[in-house]
Amino acid sequence: MEYLRAFIVGGLICVIGQILIDRTQLTPARILVGYVTAGVILSAFGLYAPLVEFAGGGASVPLSGFGHLLAQGVREAVDEKGLLGVLTGGFTAAAAGITAAMLFGFIVAMVGKPKSKN
């Protein structure tokens, strides 16, 4: 049952992205940044955490979930360190994700050879 919820919620979040690609001039980079920002804002208003509870990976895996992670990290860091937490919190929370992305991206770039889209 939780798989079904994850599938539906995650799928719907991606459908929004697809509609933006098909119907607007927004570049993929802008759409992704929009997702992260949307995640941060929804999290700030306490709306994202319940979604993660409901849909699990379906809400935490899409990039909006990353925004949620950033927001949570900042909240915790501000609680601990005061205003400085605004600058450190996001990075601390996202450190594992960012490092993994850079590391795997690097490895794939070394190993893979790009092909033209045919």
Next chain:
Amino acid sequence: MAKRMGRNTLITETFPSVVGYAAVASKKEGEGPLGRELDVVCEDSYFGEKTWEKAESRMQKDAVSKAMAKAGVAVSELDYVFAGDLLNQCIATTYGLRDMGTSFLGLYGACSTMAQSLGMAALFVDTGMAGKAAAVTSSHFCSAERQFRFPLEYGGVRAPTSQWTVTGSGAAVVAQSAEAPYIKAVHFGKITDMGITDINNMGAAMAPAAAKTLGDFFSDTETTPDDYDLIVTGDLGIIGRDLLRELMQREGITLGKNYTDCGLLVYDRTEQKVESGGSGCGCSAITLCSYIMNRIKSGELGEVLFVATGALMSPTSQQQGESIPAIAHLVHLSNNKNAVKGS
């Protein structure tokens, strides 16, 4: 010695010939409608090289060698080569042609380069400034993506309505000869900017430039579209083609069934998923240097107006929010040496 007709149209005196021409392309183009008429089709988009920029240089080298071989001309006999491409500083061209040892004139006309280079080569030969001159251009889907959008490694998604940059190179060798195709006239266009900023709609940005060039040419020569068997633009695509028809109709000029666009000839839009059609310097180049010239040589086409169109923006101007200026150059090709009307 070429003469001016009207304000900006140049009529050649000697009707120089395209004595050899060749088109080199890759898998997608080989699978398209031009497939069997292309001289070289390489399935590997790297063309055996390490980078796509080198692949594009390789294509130019192969196209010009093949054209010279078909013309029976040795590279030492070539007096000038006019060439360009889409990349920064035209490196595909310079690195591809660096070993030729021929006087080199690098050009930038974006996708209009085939007409610009062919026009220059024809005028140099007609006026006696060259005995033999070559015109070459190319584009490569992957190097163009890196140049104008993102490197393919980025894995970005392309807008479904954008045109597909042709991976191909076309080359033509011009000299005095008794065989068609002949070049009767050349008209270099003017930069035209109607304020279009949408990079995914370059057809709309370039159609006004084509309209200006065609309008000025018809006015200079006092001819109409009916005087020609084929009028073909470079890469306006389906939207640009319809817009050009509309713009010309407003001037009282009807582009009928004898008008089409290389972007629509180079790929099968229904089978090959190329939304608006083909684009890039290679688009008009490989279509001209195979399909069109073959039919002029065979006599199937008599009088042809080849109007290659180029969008003159850069990634920087795009990011700065500038509009897209465009240009269109025209070459009148023919299968006969009958005098041009009114000259």
